Amino acid sequence: MLKNKFKILAVAMSLAFIGSLFAGCGNSKNGSDSNGKSTIKVNIAAEPRTIDPGLNNTVEGAQVICNAFEGLTNLDKNEKPIPGVAEKWDISSDGLTYTFHLRKNAKWSDGKPVTAKDFEYAWKRALDPKTASQYSYQLFYLKNGEAYNKGKAQENQVGVTAKDDYTLVATLENPTPYFLSLTSFPTYDPVRKDVVEKNPNSWATKPETYISNGPYKLVEYKSKDSLNFEKSPNYWDNKNIKINRIEFKTLENASSYYAAFKTGELDLIDKPPAAETPELLKSGTAKAYPYLAIYYYDINLSPQAKSINSDAAKALSDVRVRKALSLAIDRTSITEKVTKSGEIPATSFVPKGTSDSNGKEFTDKEYFSKTADIPQAKKLLAEAGYPGGKGFPQLEILYNTMQGHQNIAQAVQDMWKKNLGINVTLKNVERKVHLAQLQNHQFILGRDGWTADYDDAMTFLDIFTTGNGNNMAGYSNLKYDQLISQAKSEPDKAERAGLMHQAEDQLLTDLPIIPIYYYTEVVCMNPKLKDAHISNLGFFIFRDAYLEK
Structure with a gap:
């Protein structure tokens, strides 16, 4: 009897603690704040080591980056590449040269235009051995990419060139049938040279310096709590972005984030407690998605x-x-x-x-x-x-x-x-x-x-x-x-x-x-949250998502 009482008290204290974590963050239970703007709260289960596209190599970091940045291509719901910053592209007959034509209305979150030079800089930065990117090898498909990374070629010999502000030419070492899919991957996202080089070690940790080019911009970075984003008014397709705010929570304990989901304080979690999962799947509260x-x-x-x-x-x-x-x-x-x-x-x-x-x-x-x-x-x-x-x-x-x-x-x-x-x-x-x-x-x-x-x-x-x-x-x-x-x-x-x-x-x-x-990717999602893309590559993409009224 005493053990049961203490267990009840512990659960109550746990729920009170979870409630305090989410206090003052808007009402996730009805999906909107006092101004009627839609907000979703998504748990990513750990604070990212970094949200710098060129340095990240974790799923939790990618969850954030894929909503804050946009590459030359995006992935559709069938995981196929579709136009992103590049509105079209040409591929040479030998499969070695890709010419990307950038849309002229693509902008950074501070309103400056996204240019081909931003992609060239980002790719060469990730390859630069001084950057020490764990994902540099993902750019070895570029001509002389590996040679530059290993000190055997010069930067100007790497196969990526901004022909002009809106034309990027990529030359590959060998034909790569999945290259267009690669250009949607975070390591291939653009970053701004002036932003990165002004604060090389901290630019990706503060809202005022985390300049991104995707649907959402960083507005708050609360260490060990959440990374909060709002719809970027300068995103080229802003009018079709329906979720106004995303709060990425970093709760690591499965019991805690599942409890927060049950009380409506979280709209999306993955990997619920193992003991609960079979019944969650059976009831339809959770769904298993393909996951490579x-x-x-x-x-x-x-x-x-x-x-x-x-x-x-x-x-x-x-x-x-x-x-x-x-x-x-x-x-x-x-x-x-x-x-x-x-x-x-x-x-x-x-x-x-x-x-x-x-x-x-x-x-x-x-x-x-x-x-x-x-x-x-x-x-x-x-x-x-x-x-x-x-x-x-x-x-x-x-x-x-x-x-x-x-x-x-x-x-x-x-x-x-x-x-x-x-x-x-x-x-x-x-x-x-x-x-x-x-x-x-x-x-x-x-x-x-x-x-x-x-x-x-x-x-x-x-x-x-x-x-x-x-x-x-x-x-x-x-x-x-x-x-x-x-x-x-x-x-x-x-x-x-x-x-x-x-x-x-x-x-x-x-x-x-x-x-x-x-x-398998087992996800519990607010039934009002529609068209969130649960990718088999481990991303949660909210570009097309909306909250049903």
Whole structure:
């Protein structure tokens, strides 16, 4: 009886705290403020590390950027590229030169015109090694893009040129069938040279300096609370933007943001608590959307691992150990008993539903079982010198704050203890710390995930090339690098797909990562919120959204 009373009190205090977070922010329950202007509140589950288009590499950052900025192209609801800042374009017969014709009424949020020079500057800035963009490789499709990034070419040799204020010419290294989709991706968004260079380290943290060119402009940046945007009066298609204000909330605790959704204080959340999800899906309160994304653990194979835990680093350098760890995980149990949101156990790295360039689904092979293969896992661990886990060093799993990540880590911890006799500790840190430690290879095993930047298997495979900014495992294999390089330059679609399959074969032979499941995007949305685009690339796009009266 006392336990129940305290539980009721705790829930009441939690709801009161949530209410205080949203006090004074307008009435989300009816979707409008006292002036009748529509406002929506969207939870992005963590404060972005950055909302600088050239530096961002997280989903939460992209959620904001894709509504604040606009690239040469946009994505429609079928994920196909449509005109954005560029109203039309020409492609040369060899597929190497794209000439974009910019609309002359495109403007920045401060009223200045958007020009081709802004795109040229942004792309070269992201490629500049001094910028240290983790997504610089996404611009290696440009002629001499990689060479410039690696100090082997000059800036003026990069294949992007503003022919005049409204004509941008992009020259590619090789024909790239998804290039128009890439130009809708945040790294390809324009930024203003005068704005960035005046405040290079802080321009993307303040409303007065965060000058953007999309439907919404930043009006408030409340650290650890929300990033608030209002409709930009200078956006070229302003008259068709129906939502006046978007408040991006950064609640990380699933129970808290789900409670806020239930009370009407949030209009959209994703990843509701696992225990609630099956019933939410059944009732229609939540909906599962297609999502090209994978959940996995990085194994730190970089030289830095030795300084974290030399014994663990030595053990994990043996591929038999890595395979044993992977085989000892029951992925079906995790998806059915832990996450419970329709996720699919991952038996490859490229998620099901991802295209190859030959018009087919890429995934055609299962590299390991959906359930644990305990006998084989024990056999491999014994061959590596650790029979029954004897003498095996203690491991640590790093993950960022969210109940779901903790639940998965605890499940893996239990499986490795029970199936292999290995002891594992868990380390929970806030998202920004988690990202920094992954990027700097300051971990042993790290929770990670990857969402497609475009619908092609390459978006998953090229992150593991040597030195890639998103290669958190520090994996390096010359054969793998060569296969990816060959695939990017191969004009024959069937041959290209074959090379990518060979690359995945190599990746999952070496196992610098442990795939766990393919995501689904489970979203709870205010039923009055219409035409919000829930992209299979992980974006929430509100360009066409409106609140039903």
